[in-house]
Amino acid sequence: MTAPGYHVLGIGNALVDVIAHAEEDFLLAHGMRKGGMALVDEARSAALYETMGPATEISGGSAANTLVGVASLGAPAAFIGKVKADGLGRVFTHDIRAAGVNFDTPAAADGPATGRSLILVTPDGERTMNTYLGAAQNLRPDDVPAGLVSECAITYLEGYLWDPDDAKAAFLKAATLAHQAGRLVALSLSDAFCVDRFRGEFLDLIRSRTVDLTFANEAEVKSLYQTADFDSAVAGLRADAALGIVTRSEKGCLIVSREETHAVPAARIERFVDATGAGDRFAAGFLFGLARGLDLPIAGGIGALCAAEIIQHLGARPACSLRTLAEQSGYAL
């Protein structure tokens, strides 16, 4: 086992966010669940785009946002995900590279267009997402280079991508390669509906120790164990996962394993603006800390600090250098 070349490798959906304001009536008229994430096909994506308001395009994707956060903290970061060689694909590729993340997955020459998430922001600030995965779901095992995985301290898998068979095979290949190189594998459960759909498979991944770290928020961990009782859900995760990290918004996070429990408070904020990307950004800080060999509560603290940064402004990408922020907050990185 050699020293890792990259601290964190993310594997997930390569998506561009297309963000517009909308009234509640618009959501109702189009049968959307406010605050939810719905997968849509190309035809529905095109029809929604046609009727939604003027938009802003900005690169997104859950794990991709996490890796941008890791890079902003100053750690070497890499991402694997699929775009098509089209306009939005060039936008995604430019943006993630410009953020300092290594990204070399070949773009698809044909097939579905680059994935995009149509995000409708209602006057109350809530975001309702309609995601057309497009090229992103065509990630295949061939897109996972053995050399890259084995030189990354932690490989981080986005639960949203656990769906097409090829993408699952790509995940499993990455997990195997990582463990062969003595590295760690992390999984984000991504979304409570996602958990509901793949509960058995996610539990298998966790119990078989195909993944070492499991990230979940309260809704996701409750969905995983099919209980409304938070403590029962956490008890389940504690028993099953090598390490479970449960984020709880303003209540901070819990880090649990059979051996230990750490409760890390949320970082103080001046004003709450927009919760989008808080979980992704928490994972960035936590993975960064862990890859640096910091203690779990310290890693949790950096995660909380990074999450606090993002919820104080609009948009899922950092408004300042997270490294500077962490250093100013007293962390020795």
Add this chain to the structure above:
Amino acid sequence: MTAPGYHVLGIGNALVDVIAHAEEDFLLAHGMRKGGMALVDEARSAALYETMGPATEISGGSAANTLVGVASLGAPAAFIGKVKADGLGRVFTHDIRAAGVNFDTPAAADGPATGRSLILVTPDGERTMNTYLGAAQNLRPDDVPAGLVSECAITYLEGYLWDPDDAKAAFLKAATLAHQAGRLVALSLSDAFCVDRFRGEFLDLIRSRTVDLTFANEAEVKSLYQTADFDSAVAGLRADAALGIVTRSEKGCLIVSREETHAVPAARIERFVDATGAGDRFAAGFLFGLARGLDLPIAGGIGALCAAEIIQHLGARPACSLRTLAEQSGYAL
């Protein structure tokens, strides 16, 4: 002369803004003049995009932004401009239509890509623009439908587009059609460097009454008359223009003709955030007011109110309905 179908028609560059943060050093290293607008060719645009940071894409264009403002005020608005049938072209087309502006100029099937303005925002909030006009400069007289021009109360021309011969011919065709239908023609001088390049031609357009209304800011009117003395410059415009409208940031605006002068104060703001688009938005309010048949000082007041809205948030598109804003401010629309 029949009642106008559209209140305002804009003719200008169809551009998408690509906005990223940059340090002052980046501007210096790439030989940019901070706060300026430079026209760049495709190769330089591509090279700059390659080196600039992660970006946000949002539809822009000077006259296009003005027409979005007119539509937000609740008046029928139309725009003529050229995109290519590519990714950014679809983004521009969607956004301006979604904002309520009629836009039917056929997209180019081949030739240069849709124009874009690479905008670098330095830590002091200043914006430095590098604009690749691309398809936008290929606007031709054929793109100006006679029927549309003759049913618009005011046709508004963006000075930035006064450059390629075909675009100039398109402008002149529109001006002729408008006047034949008894409508008004307005010109924005757009930029002091633009004025410096086309001073003689702009003066000809104004003196020959090819344009009835001339919009300029302080720098542009000084450049037009090659004087550092504001009063001399305004005296020149008063003598030459059927109607001159000079915007002066926090000092409000002057509306001048040989017969009358109106000084309209700036609208009160809570906080200054970003001056981008203030001139375009002022023009929106003024043109809206004039097309509605309101008195010049009232039209100026609506312009000032619209400009005040935009400088209090980031980005060149309205954060709220301008109609609601104007009504709440006591204007009877």
